[in-house]
Amino acid sequence: MTTRLLLVRHGQTAWNVEVRFQGQTDIPLDETGKRQAAALSQRLAKQQIAAIYASDLSRAWQTAGAIQSAIMMRNPCRLIAEPRFREMNFGDWQGMTYAEILEKDARAISEWQMDNLHKAPPGGETLLQLAERVQTALADIQATHPEETILIIGHGGSLQMLISQALGLPPSAYWQFHLSNASLSEICFYPDGAMLNLLNDTSHLGDSS
Numbered sequence: 111m112t113t114r115l116l117l118v119r120h121g122q123t124a125w126n127v128e129v130r131f132q133g134q135t136d137i138p139l140d141e142t143g144k145r146q147a148a149a150l151s152q153r154l155a156k157q158q159i160a161a162i163y164a165s166d167l168s169r170a171w172q173t174a175g176a177i178q179s180a181i182m183m184r185n186p187c188r189l190i191a192e193p194r195f196r197e198m199n200f201g202d203w204q205g206m207t208y209a210e211i212l213e214k215d216a217r218a219i220s221e222w223q224m225d226n227l228h229k230a231p232p233g234g235e236t237l238l239q240l241a242e243r244v245q246t247a248l249a250d251i252q253a254t255h256p257e258e259t260i261l262i263i264g265h266g267g268s269l270q271m272l273i274s275q276a277l278g279l280p281p282s283a284y285w286q287f288h289l290s291n292a293s294l295s296e297i298c299f300y301p302d303g304a305m306l307n308l309l310n311d312t313s314h315l316g317d318s319s
Contacts, residue, residue: 113252114259115276116157117269117295118177120169121146126291130207132265133200133234138168146292146315147173151180153294153314159187160258163251165265166191173292174263194247195272197265201234227282241281244271252299273297276304 121143125132139147154177164174171191178189203211203219211219215232222229230236251260262269270284276297279286289295289310296308 112257113255113299115251115272115297115299116154116159116259116261117272117289117297118150118173118261118263119266119269119289119291119293120165120167120173120263121150122291123169125205128207130205131200131203131211132169132197133204134167134196134198135204136168139172143169143291144172144176147176149314149316150292150294151177154261155180156184157181157261158185158259159261160255161187162189162261162263163192163195163247164189164263165195165197165268166193167196167265170195170263170265174261177261177263192247192262194243195262195264195268198237198240198267199233199235200231202232203234237281237284240267241271241275241284244268245275248272248275269295273306273309277306278303 121139123132123137123143124140125137150173159181162174162178164170174189178187181187218232222231226237228236228238266289269289270287271281273287273295274281274284287309290312292315293310293312294308295310298305298307
């Protein structure tokens, strides 16, 4: 049985532009991000999507809402909040740039970079914890939606982790995939494994980015 996943990273936010660690801070889309969400909605308007699962953080939820509105007339589908697809929790570092963290907490970020699988930012979560919650969400979706196309709207970290796990790679490989704001990727699951058909496609954005 086959499950087809369409993966969308949320549109741009002000903190993306400023290159800040957003994590689970609830930052909304900026004006560019809203235009990107509209462009995504046009691209996906004709897809037969059974359900939309989205991180409940506003930047992902706004992106999901724009897409759902575009496809509802011909393809009514549920929009489901899925907190397990939230971005990695960076704890006390959220809202800071890398340079600011390095100045304030150089030892902690050095230790984290050496072993982020098991070490967490102060007040945050480890890479292993991110992997575990993404894996359980993915397993639940596969079990619930055999032979269906599902849209997932999440974040760079959570979706890169999903791709790594779908392809049977270790959690530490997640950084080898790059997902731009408002990008589209596609994975299909077959009995023998998963196939990555599309990665980080932003051709729909044009001047919106």
